[in-house]
Amino acid sequence: MTPLLSVRNLHVSYPENGVFRRGWRSIVKDVSLTVGNGEIVGLIGESGSGKSTIARAVAGLAPVSSGAIELTGNGPRARQVQMIFQDPFASLDPRMSVGRQIAEVLAIHAICAKDERRARTLALLARVGLPESAYDRLPHAFSGGQRARIGIARALAAEPRLLIADEATAALDVSVQAQVLNLLMDLRDDLGLSLLFITHDLAVVGVLCDRAVVLRHGEIVEQGTVAEMFAAPQNEYTKTLLEAHRG
Numbered sequence: 001m002t003p004l005l006s007v008r009n010l011h012v013s014y015p016e017n018g019v020f021r022r023g024w025r026s027i028v029k030d031v032s033l034t035v036g037n038g039e040i041v042g043l044i045g046e047s048g049s050g051k052s053t054i055a056r057a058v059a060g061l062a063p064v065s066s067g068a069i070e071l072t073g074n075g076p077r078a079r080q081v082q083m084i085f086q087d088p089f090a091s092l093d094p095r096m097s098v099g100r101q102i103a104e105v106l107a108i109h110a111i112c113a114k115d116e117r118r119a120r121t122l123a124l125l126a127r128v129g130l131p132e133s134a135y136d137r138l139p140h141a142f143s144g145g146q147r148a149r150i151g152i153a154r155a156l157a158a159e160p161r162l163l164i165a166d167e168a169t170a171a172l173d174v175s176v177q178a179q180v181l182n183l184l185m186d187l188r189d190d191l192g193l194s195l196l197f198i199t200h201d202l203a204v205v206g207v208l209c210d211r212a213v214v215l216r217h218g219e220i221v222e223q224g225t226v227a228e229m230f231a232a233p234q235n236e237y238t239k240t241l242l243e244a245h246r247g
């Protein structure tokens with residue numbers, strides 16, 4: 001079956017900083033990966049390995065030097081691919097009610113008629129486990145876990161096929177994090193959503209992901225099913241990561 005997302009031989013380079021632009025620094029090197037319909041793929045690797053850059057390129061937010069990024073679904077990529085971040089607080093407007101910020105996404109992507117936006121927003125809030133009363137409240141009134149849910153509701157408003165989570169649960173307590181991961185798995189089961197999940201946390205990969213892609217210095221060193229990789233990692237770096245995780 002054709003995967004939802006195909007990334008083929010992706011390269012991303014940024015200009016070298018300095019007084020004179022001497023050249024380009026290669027951040028992502030020849031990365032090829034797929035995400036199937038309803039599949040959850042973990043993107044793991046140390047800080048600076050290029051995980052966020054790949055995510056941003058897939059979302060159309062980072063320059064692609066060469067290679068191809070293809071989605072099989074219909075509609076513009078800005079709608080089909082939505083990102084959720086570690087701190088949705090930072091991306092939420094502190095002075096605008098949560099409901100209006102979600103309704104705004106419905107308006108931007110022309111998801112429904114204007115007079116249906118409130119009802120649809122309330123349904124999205126309910127979908128992520130928030131009460132109707134959340135609609136009129138400002139972001140600061142919510143806990144970290146609730147804000148993660150708001151970020152997910154806002155992403156869902158665009159009716160995406162692929163969610164990219166960039167360390168989306170990293171700041172949460174373990175029990176709150178587990179609830180948010182359960183929500184993401186429910187969304188996959190109920191809506192057939194696909195997920196590219198960036199994390200440092202191999203415990204999360206073990207719980208959430210079907211497959212994992214291990215990145216080092218901008219290159220993929222290993223990818224495969226989580227079950228196989230955790231049982232018998234092939235690459236030395238993957239082994240090191242798993243040993244550190246197991247302690």
Ligand SMILES: Nc1ncnc2c1ncn2[C@@H]1O[C@H](COP(=O)(O)OP(=O)(O)OP(=O)(O)O)[C@@H](O)[C@H]1O
Nearest residue numbers: 014015027045046047048049050051052053054200
């Ligand atoms: N816009 C940019 N201009 C120049 N360099 C950049 C830019 N964005 C990222 N980089 C560099 O690319 C490298 C990879 O960054 P990236 O954020 O993709 O890594 P990461 O694996 O997501 O790390 P982390 O886990 O810390 O978020 C870093 O060295 C970073 O400084």
